[in-house]
Amino acid sequence: MTTFSYPLNVRNHEPPGPEAVNLVEARVPGRYSVVVNTAKTGTAAGTTTIPLFVAPAGATFYECVLDITTAFDNLTTNIRVGTPTSTGILYAATTANTAGRRAYAGTAAQVSANAIPLTADTTVQAIVSIDTSAVTAGSVIVHVVIG
Numbered sequence: 318m319t320t321f322s323y324p325l326n327v328r329n330h331e332p333p334g335p336e337a338v339n340l341v342e343a344r345v346p347g348r349y350s351v352v353v354n355t356a357k358t359g360t361a362a363g364t365t366t367i368p369l370f371v372a373p374a375g376a377t378f379y380e381c382v383l384d385i386t387t388a389f390d391n392l393t394t395n396i397r398v399g400t401p402t403s404t405g406i407l408y409a410a411t412t413a414n415t416a417g418r419r420a421y422a423g424t425a426a427q428v429s430a431n432a433i434p435l436t437a438d439t440t441v442q443a444i445v446s447i448d449t450s451a452v453t454a455g456s457v458i459v460h461v462v463i464g
Contacts, residue, residue, distance in 0.1 A: 354456035378431035381407040383419040389455030393448035
């Protein structure tokens with residue numbers, strides 16, 4: 318069995334011909350999906366940082382989507398996704414109190430920053446803030462696409 322490390326670079330190893338398609342290099346994106354729930358965050362009020370995966374050096378971030386499958390039952394539970402040096406770069410703080418999909422709509426600064434290739438392997442993390450009181454339920458699937 319072959320194991321790949323994403324993002325996967327694809328190159329044409331044949332001698333390049335005169336066609337433009339022979340001059341193209343492609344990169345296959347990697348998609349990481351990780352469940353963040355009360356088993357990982359705990360149920361008490363507070364902030365928890367959860368490592369999701371390690372993005373390899375040279376990767377860029379393309380998209381982050383949150384699928385809130387079970388709403389957190391505390392009116393002030395927020396989640397953000399980023400790196401240790403920029404905690405909201407992939408997804409700025411958003412409420413996790415209503416089930417549904419939250420699609421990435423990055424600001425110009427986020428899109429620009431996410432297009433810069435990582436210089437080193439970097440941990441992508443979710444930061445969940447449960448305010449005021451304990452929760453008993455909550456689950457979010459965090460999807461991140463890197464290129």
